[in-house]
Amino acid sequence: MSxxxxxxxxxxxxxxxxxxxxxxxxxDYQEGKISEAExxxxxxxxxxxxxxxxxxxxxxxxxxxxxxxxxxxxxFMWGFEGVGHEQTGAGVQFNAEMAAVxxxxxxxxxxxxxxxxxxxxxFLKQFEDENTVAKYTIPAPAQMFxxxxxxANFENTRKYYATNEELxxxxxxxxxxVIRQFYEAGCSNLQLxxxxxxxxxxxxxxxxxxxxxxxxxxxxxxxxxVNNLALEGKPEDTACEAVIxxxxxxxxxxxxxxxxxxxxxx
Numbered sequence: 001m002s003x004x005x006x007x008x009x010x011x012x013x014x015x016x017x018x019x020x021x022x023x024x025x026x027x028d029y030q031e032g033k034i035s036e037a038e039x040x041x042x043x044x045x046x047x048x049x050x051x052x053x054x055x056x057x058x059x060x061x062x063x064x065x066x067x068x069x070x071x072x073x074x075x076f077m078w079g080f081e082g083v084g085h086e087q088t089g090a091g092v093q094f095n096a097e098m099a100a101v102x103x104x105x106x107x108x109x110x111x112x113x114x115x116x117x118x119x120x121x122x123f124l125k126q127f128e129d130e131n132t133v134a135k136y137t138i139p140a141p142a143q144m145f146x147x148x149x150x151x152a153n154f155e156n157t158r159k160y161y162a163t164n165e166e167l168x169x170x171x172x173x174x175x176x177x178v179i180r181q182f183y184e185a186g187c188s189n190l191q192l193x194x195x196x197x198x199x200x201x202x203x204x205x206x207x208x209x210x211x212x213x214x215x216x217x218x219x220x221x222x223x224x225x226v227n228n229l230a231l232e233g234k235p236e237d238t239a240c241e242a243v244i245x246x247x248x249x250x251x252x253x254x255x256x257x258x259x260x261x262x263x264x265x266x
Contacts, residue, residue: 013137013193014063015072022046022067043067044123051127061135061189064124068117072193073139074104077147079115080174082108082160105153106160110144110170112177118185125186133189136182140194141175141230142223149219154212164214164222172229183235192230196223 025042028034050065069075077083084107090100121136128134148157148167161167182190199205200223206216 011061012059012063013191014061014065014135015137016050016063016065016067018065018067019046019049026070047123048127051124055127055132060132062124062127062132063135063137064120066137068120071101073143073195074102074147076115076117076138077104077144079113079117079178081111081113082106082170083110103152104147105156106148109160110167110174112174112181115178115181118178118181121182121187122185134187135189135191136187137191137193138178140192140196141171141226142194142196144175145171145223145226146196146199149212149214151208151212168222168226168229172226172232175230176233179230179234192227194227 021042025034025039029036029039046067047064050067051062054062066072074085078085083104085102085104087100087102090103117136117138121134124134124136145164145168147153149164157167161170179190197220200209200216200220209216209219
């Protein structure tokens with residue numbers, strides 16, 4: 001069991017370049033050349049090796065490199081009831097090339113179920129020792145909310161949710177349940193990765209949401225609302241007071257709290 005407290009004075013998301021054997025295993029599985037069990041065995045080996053490398057480099061936080069994911073965010077959304085996905089050849093421009101992205105959309109009401117990411121964490125947890133803490137990173141609730149209200153999904157989402165507020169409530173509650181699943185699996189370091197804010201700044205974003213009949217400032221408030229709702233009812237030892245004490249133990253002198261934001265000053 002780890003005696004090391006997080007957060008650390010330095011950290012990383014933990015999404016590493018996929019080894020060639022992982023990419024080949026995923027491709028072979030998609031083509032029906034190997035079974036899912038064979039694919040997972042190859043990924044398990046790659047995770048074991050990347051954890052050993054992190055320890056060798058002296059990191060106190062270990063991750064599985066996100067080797068089990070196709071995308072940093074969409075795979076997690078597929079782990080809820082009411083979410084579907086399909087490969088249609090769509091993509092987004094990223095660093096001068098087109099990155100493939102699977103269409104991800106609602107097929108019903110959003111509900112939690114036994115989330116496959118928790119099983120991935122359990123495999124990682126076995127490598128935790130007194131000097132390291134296993135960490136998992138998942139997309140923030142705001143990321144899932146935004147995915148369902150982008151122009152390509154907006155009309156479909158309205159088949160299941162008449163208002164954004166109803167969608168916020170279901171996403172927030174579903175996340176509460178999955179966070180509980182991670183906690184019961186022994187996860188004390190769960191990071192919410194949120195890239196929504198970069199997509200809602202500037203005139204282009206304002207015009208994009210206006211075409212949907214949405215006020216951008218209200219959307220910003222809703223992103224914050226769904227994030228904070230997901231954290232309601234969290235375990236007592238993850239409350240702000242407990243986190244502040246851990247931050248101080250890490251050597252920070254001052255802690256400034258904001259909703260869903262902790263600013264640390266050395």
